[in-house]
Amino acid sequence: xxxxxxxxxxxxxxxxxxxxxxxxxxxxxxxxxxxxxxxxxxxxxxxxxxxxxxxxxxxxxxxxxxxxxxxxxxxxxxxxxxxxxxxxxxxxxxxxxxxxxxxxxxxxxxxxx
Numbered sequence: 001x002x003x004x005x006x007x008x009x010x011x012x013x014x015x016x017x018x019x020x021x022x023x024x025x026x027x028x029x030x031x032x033x034x035x036x037x038x039x040x041x042x043x044x045x046x047x048x049x050x051x052x053x054x055x056x057x058x059x060x061x062x063x064x065x066x067x068x069x070x071x072x073x074x075x076x077x078x079x080x081x082x083x084x085x086x087x088x089x090x091x092x093x094x095x096x097x098x099x100x101x102x103x104x105x106x107x108x109x110x111x112x113x
Contacts, residue, residue, distance in 0.1 A: 002041035005050045011105040017057035018095045019088075026058035032093055033065060034086030054092035055099065064089055 012029040016022065032040060032052040040048040056064065064085065100106040 002046070002049045003051050007105060008050045008053065008100065011100055011103065012053070012055045012096075015055045015099070017060055018055045018092045018099070019060040020057060022057040022059070024057055027055050028058075028061065029053035029096075030056040030061045030064065032089055034089045035082060036086065036090075051097070052093050054089060054096045056092070 009029040012027050014023075015027050017027050029050070030053060031047040031050075032054070033042075033048075037048050037052075040052045042048045097106065101108065
């Protein structure tokens with residue numbers, strides 16, 4: 001399921017970066033671009049689901065966007081770095097989802113705070 005939600009994306013406004021903590025006005029809901037993006041809705045001209053976003057400042061967003069799909073010709077160290085970056089981005093997605101639930105942007109029926 002690929003969810004599109006303006007509310008999820010707009011909720012990044014005025015937040016601090018979940019990666020570095022910067023609250024510099026550049027934070028946006030950055031879509032996951034890691035190694036498993038194709039499993040989360042990414043395709044030709046399609047981003048992953050809006051559930052798979054992390055609130056990132058411009059600097060952190062740019063750093064994660066430099067992440068490219070691993071190739072067979074890369075060294076083991078380069079491949080491991082891509083795995084690490086992908087895993088870190090997924091962790092930031094989870095932190096952002098927890099923020100959205102805490103701020104009641106996302107609500108789950110039957111769950112009380």
